[in-house]
Amino acid sequence: MRNLYFLAVGILFGITMFKSEAASWFRIYEMFQFDAFHMYGIIGSALVLGVVFTQILKRGKYASIFGSPLQFEDKNKSIARYLIGGSIFGLGWALAGACPGPLFTLLGAGFLPILVVIIAATFGTFVYGLIQDKLPH
Amino acid sequence: MELLLDPWPWYIGGPMIALVLFLLLIGGKTFGMSSNLRTLCTLCGANKSAAFFDFDWKKQQWNLLVALGTIIGGYLAAHFLAQDTAVAISSQTIDKLKDLGIDSAGAAYMPTELFDLNHLMNLKTIAILAVGGFLIGFGTRYAGGCTSGHAITGLSNLQLPSLIAVIGFFIGGLLMNHFILPYIL
Numbered sequence: 001m002r003n004l005y006f007l008a009v010g011i012l013f014g015i016t017m018f019k020s021e022a023a024s025w026f027r028i029y030e031m032f033q034f035d036a037f038h039m040y041g042i043i044g045s046a047l048v049l050g051v052v053f054t055q056i057l058k059r060g061k062y063a064s065i066f067g068s069p070l071q072f073e074d075k076n077k078s079i080a081r082y083l084i085g086g087s088i089f090g091l092g093w094a095l096a097g098a099c100p101g102p103l104f105t106l107l108g109a110g111f112l113p114i115l116v117v118i119i120a121a122t123f124g125t126f127v128y129g130l131i132q133d134k135l136p137h
Numbered sequence: 138m139e140l141l142l143d144p145w146p147w148y149i150g151g152p153m154i155a156l157v158l159f160l161l162l163i164g165g166k167t168f169g170m171s172s173n174l175r176t177l178c179t180l181c182g183a184n185k186s187a188a189f190f191d192f193d194w195k196k197q198q199w200n201l202l203v204a205l206g207t208i209i210g211g212y213l214a215a216h217f218l219a220q221d222t223a224v225a226i227s228s229q230t231i232d233k234l235k236d237l238g239i240d241s242a243g244a245a246y247m248p249t250e251l252f253d254l255n256h257l258m259n260l261k262t263i264a265i266l267a268v269g270g271f272l273i274g275f276g277t278r279y280a281g282g283c284t285s286g287h288a289i290t291g292l293s294n295l296q297l298p299s300l301i302a303v304i305g306f307f308i309g310g311l312l313m314n315h316f317i318l319p320y321i322l
Contacts, residue, residue, distance in 0.1 A: 010206015012160070012206075025251065057163070071167050113254065128189075
């Protein structure tokens with residue numbers, strides 16, 4: 001039941017990424033050119049509703065549908081890792097035109113060259129894990 | 138039916154992403170797709186190389202299922218929920234991309250110059266995809282999250298670190314888009 005639930009949420013997310021065109025390289029290029037409102041509308045409206053949902057759930061004493069407590073993660077305080085790491089991700093996002101969610105969507109949609117991006121991204125994560133201690137955090 | 142088959146406008150796509158966040162939160166989890174890349178490393182045996190990968194991957198099994206669902210969702214959307222998948226980007230963007238040699242702009246879902254199997258033997262294409270992927274994987278883990286973890290989940294939880302990360306996403310993205318892509322496409 002739990003497994004099916006998370007699989008179903010993923011299916012909903014995959015359909016959303018494809019149909020909203022957030023998984024399209026072209027939409028990411030257009031966003032960084034400030035040529036259209038589309039991507040800003042998607043992220044902005046997701047965020048407005050996301051803030052409302054999160055703050056309501058956080059303030060009430062709700063349990064999850066599986067009985068466990070809800071999770072709200074406080075991110076560790078730092079500037080360097082978010083600014084440098086974020087910029088590195090941004091370079092890749094604008095180059096390959098996909099963030100991690102759409103990587104999976106595009107694989108399912110049949111754009112097989114995305115496998116190169118997925119394998120390279122997994123390798124990039126591996127290299128981060130290797131040299132993590134030497135990086136400013 | 139038309140609504141389902143046509144591309145979704147932003148005011149449907151955005152709220153649907155918020156719904157995904159909501160469903161994960163009430164499922165007792167958080168939303169973060171790039172964490173799956175770390176789990177993939179562990180599954181490939183990276184826990185023997187670095188402590189970062191030495192964790193109980195079964196605790197992330199739910200997230201792998203979300204990723205698997207995302208693959209299935211992409212398949213369903215592309216094969217059963219779409220008729221014309223050409224992305225109607227703005228005419229200025231189409232002109233700019235055609236100037237850079239991306240002739241599929243406005244006529245395809247992904248640039249065929251980069252995402253068509255026939256072009257995959259081209260060294261430049263492979264380099265763009267591989268370098269892009271590497272930066273995505275390295276950067277998201279360094280920053281502790283990607284668009285879903287920081288821009289959606291973190292900002293919704295009013296986390297200052299997520300705001301700094303999103304500013305970073307745009308610094309890197311604008312740099313690549315305006316100052317590097319024109320020279321390499």
